Amino acid sequence: MAAEFYKEKEHAFITIGKDIKEGNIPRLVLLCGKEDYLIRFYADMLIKKYVSDACRPIDLVTLEGDFLSLDKVKESLETVSLMSERKVVFLPEFTPAAGKAIKGFSETDVKGLIDYFKDIPEGAMLLITASEIDEAKAKKNKVRTAVEKHGKVYDFQALNDSQLQNFIEKRFRGAGKMYSPSTIRLIMSESGYGNKAIDYSLYNLENDLRKIIAHSGSEGQITPEDVKEVLASNPENNVFAMLDAIGRNRKDEAFRLLHNLLQAGTPVFNLLRLITGQLELILTVKEMREEGMTPAQMQKALGIHQFRIKKAMAVTGQYSMKDLRAALCAAYEVDENIKTGLLDGQLALEYFIAGL
Numbered sequence: 001m002a003a004e005f006y007k008e009k010e011h012a013f014i015t016i017g018k019d020i021k022e023g024n025i026p027r028l029v030l031l032c033g034k035e036d037y038l039i040r041f042y043a044d045m046l047i048k049k050y051v052s053d054a055c056r057p058i059d060l061v062t063l064e065g066d067f068l069s070l071d072k073v074k075e076s077l078e079t080v081s082l083m084s085e086r087k088v089v090f091l092p093e094f095t096p097a098a099g100k101a102i103k104g105f106s107e108t109d110v111k112g113l114i115d116y117f118k119d120i121p122e123g124a125m126l127l128i129t130a131s132e133i134d135e136a137k138a139k140k141n142k143v144r145t146a147v148e149k150h151g152k153v154y155d156f157q158a159l160n161d162s163q164l165q166n167f168i169e170k171r172f173r174g175a176g177k178m179y180s181p182s183t184i185r186l187i188m189s190e191s192g193y194g195n196k197a198i199d200y201s202l203y204n205l206e207n208d209l210r211k212i213i214a215h216s217g218s219e220g221q222i223t224p225e226d227v228k229e230v231l232a233s234n235p236e237n238n239v240f241a242m243l244d245a246i247g248r249n250r251k252d253e254a255f256r257l258l259h260n261l262l263q264a265g266t267p268v269f270n271l272l273r274l275i276t277g278q279l280e281l282i283l284t285v286k287e288m289r290e291e292g293m294t295p296a297q298m299q300k301a302l303g304i305h306q307f308r309i310k311k312a313m314a315v316t317g318q319y320s321m322k323d324l325r326a327a328l329c330a331a332y333e334v335d336e337n338i339k340t341g342l343l344d345g346q347l348a349l350e351y352f353i354a355g356l
Helices: 002-006 012-022 036-050 053-059 070-077 107-119 135-140 142-150 161-174 181-190 202-215 224-231 235-247 251-263 268-290 295-302 306-316 321-339 345-355
Strands: 028-033 060-062 087-091 124-131 152-156
Touching (some): 012 036, 012 152, 028 036, 028 142, 036 087, 036 124, 036 152, 036 202, 070 087, 070 107, 107 142, 142 152, 161 181, 181 202, 181 224, 181 306, 202 224, 235 251, 235 268, 235 306, 251 268, 251 345, 268 295, 268 306, 268 321, 268 345, 295 306, 321 345
Parallel strands (some): 028 152, 087 124
């Protein structure tokens, strides 16, 4: 499989950190993958490392849009840097490296660029970024394959549990804050990172960590209360709480949580996608649990963070298999009723809760 072909033994952010420290960054670099936050972070880091601030307007050339051409790439790379360690030519979001065409840059230009990779002058660096690599086509991606041959690809995939923990702890240490392991676990559980049903990336997590740090004020310790206060509005957590309330036959509590989500501005279809996604996860986890699978085995099979599995397991006892399947069918029916205009979005969701 293509994903296995390019998979590194350690995460790309660890590899690139070592390469920067040891001076092993080649003349040709591709930063790609699902984690756009890390792509941009390390692109900025490489630029800051090799380009002098005083000479940045000359020694850093960013080519995109109408300014991007094969001749301009070559010309810029072959112009000697003024005072910087390297002349850096930056191609941000160069979609041919993700297996997609780019306007104004033909297939012939792409081939010419690939041919030029081996001739990048000493003292220069071609830095390319491309998010959302199509892993199914990774082996056939000529740009990426050529970078592998003549330079280095750093593929930033989603963080696993230990990497996510390190990411959080590093931010707290940088802010001079103390924390307990249970507080870190709470953030990992409640943040929403790793849930494909919501748009929550490392950008969102970074922003929430800043809010948590700010909420702690002058105190040296990050507390669970700081975390809960900041992450209380996370739609995923409220949906889990709503489904738990339904399972405990607390419809009043479920309606309150639903109205809170809607009043907070959560779009109806986003909310419905979350509900459906959580029900599917709870049903899957319940089936796996009855088959005797451990949480570790579930995590490996599902490819999600263990904290989402544990949250789902906490709710499974509230529902039978029959109830979960019925709830899922009802959620699918709500989606159909809203899309066909049979029911208003809020009213359809209220009927959904009332009928469970």
